Amino acid sequence: MEDKISRWENPPSLPPTHYVDNRIFTDSEIFSEERDGIFAAVWKLVCHESELPQLGSYRALTVAGRPLIVVRGHDNEIRTFFNICPHRGAPLVRDESGTFGKRIQCFYHLWTYDLVGNCTGITRPVGYEPVGFSKEDIGLRPVRTEIIGGLVFVSIKNDVEPLEDFLGPMANHIRLHLPDDQPLEVFHYHRSEIRCNWKLWVDNNSEQYHEFLHVLNRKTGLAQPDYHERRWHLYPNSHNVIDQGAMNYGNVGLEERSEGLMPGMQPDALLVMLLFPDVMINVRATVMRIDTITPVAPDRTIVEWRGLGLKSDSEEQRDIRTRHHNQVWGPAGRNLPEDISAVEAQQISMSNDAFRYSIYAREEELRPHDDSNLRSFYQEWGRRVGRWPHDAGARRSDKTELGVVGIASE
Ligand code: FES
Numbered sequence: 001m002e003d004k005i006s007r008w009e010n011p012p013s014l015p016p017t018h019y020v021d022n023r024i025f026t027d028s029e030i031f032s033e034e035r036d037g038i039f040a041a042v043w044k045l046v047c048h049e050s051e052l053p054q055l056g057s058y059r060a061l062t063v064a065g066r067p068l069i070v071v072r073g074h075d076n077e078i079r080t081f082f083n084i085c086p087h088r089g090a091p092l093v094r095d096e097s098g099t100f101g102k103r104i105q106c107f108y109h110l111w112t113y114d115l116v117g118n119c120t121g122i123t124r125p126v127g128y129e130p131v132g133f134s135k136e137d138i139g140l141r142p143v144r145t146e147i148i149g150g151l152v153f154v155s156i157k158n159d160v161e162p163l164e165d166f167l168g169p170m171a172n173h174i175r176l177h178l179p180d181d182q183p184l185e186v187f188h189y190h191r192s193e194i195r196c197n198w199k200l201w202v203d204n205n206s207e208q209y210h211e212f213l214h215v216l217n218r219k220t221g222l223a224q225p226d227y228h229e230r231r232w233h234l235y236p237n238s239h240n241v242i243d244q245g246a247m248n249y250g251n252v253g254l255e256e257r258s259e260g261l262m263p264g265m266q267p268d269a270l271l272v273m274l275l276f277p278d279v280m281i282n283v284r285a286t287v288m289r290i291d292t293i294t295p296v297a298p299d300r301t302i303v304e305w306r307g308l309g310l311k312s313d314s315e316e317q318r319d320i321r322t323r324h325h326n327q328v329w330g331p332a333g334r335n336l337p338e339d340i341s342a343v344e345a346q347q348i349s350m351s352n353d354a355f356r357y358s359i360y361a362r363e364e365e366l367r368p369h370d371d372s373n374l375r376s377f378y379q380e381w382g383r384r385v386g387r388w389p390h391d392a393g394a395r396r397s398d399k400t401e402l403g404v405v406g407i408a409s410e
């Protein structure tokens, strides 16, 4: 009996890259470190350009605890600012989205700004004349913003490498599947606050092994003879992509997906791309899904789900894409409720000191059920927060890598 209990209390007999200390899913100090060490220090996807459809369109959101607005200016340029009035800190907007006219007006003392961030008006400016202060001395605080394939990214910290360098070889995969000459459009958006640590949702999105959870995936994917022939491609900064593989939708009575394919896709194929730290781009032949994550607390995570088709879709084509999207991924689709119930149930165990270590030890030469992509994620996580994933209590001062097999630069 003692032997059986000690197996739960001591680290598993595996290399340290192959398991994770579950305190990384529950500890509030680690949660704060992730905010600054990861979410403020990477390129974070905030929306797709089609969600800013008009000159003056904006979206308000939070990145790494910082309130931001993303705005399409009257020059058609997309910019990001802190959603904070420089006068006394009132939020510039309190809606999640909308359209500005020529100006942004703060509701508190009615100062105004243009969509480039300049202050254009101070109410009763005469009061500042004795101290020589005027609207030219103030403006909105800008945030670095870059776009690839219509995806709008921001970086809170100014020393993050350019987006192209951050993405590395993943940039080419994005250009293939979100090409500028065939622009995409978001047609579905929903979000939910789920009761788990954000990394458990990343695990769920990254991992092909849990396809055993889904009846749909068991019948349409796992049963395919060449399912295990595909390979993961792991890139620096822990971005990754798996080869496309054809699903058999007929096995569950769903229609084939051979026409109206999304850019770069094969008939009936499934493709999954992960951008560190939180973005999953998943394409099922005729429709794309993009997930993004906003951590709220160690055990609370907002996930936003977007469904995308082509901007040029006919009404009939869009109906097909919408149907294909909702069959699997809609809020009442086959897979999403199953995934959410799994990660929320896991989180309950993570908060329990009887369960100390999770196992990420599968080695299958980068085939779909290999855990290398998850190991790569946790090593990247550890480098960025300055801790070892397998021993969350220990801080590290160096950037030593324990080594994950299979990371390629091309
Ligand atoms: S806080 Fe915005 S105008 Fe005063």
Ligand SMILES: [Fe+2]
Binding pocket: 204, 210, 213, 214, 335, 339
């Ligand atoms: Fe799933």
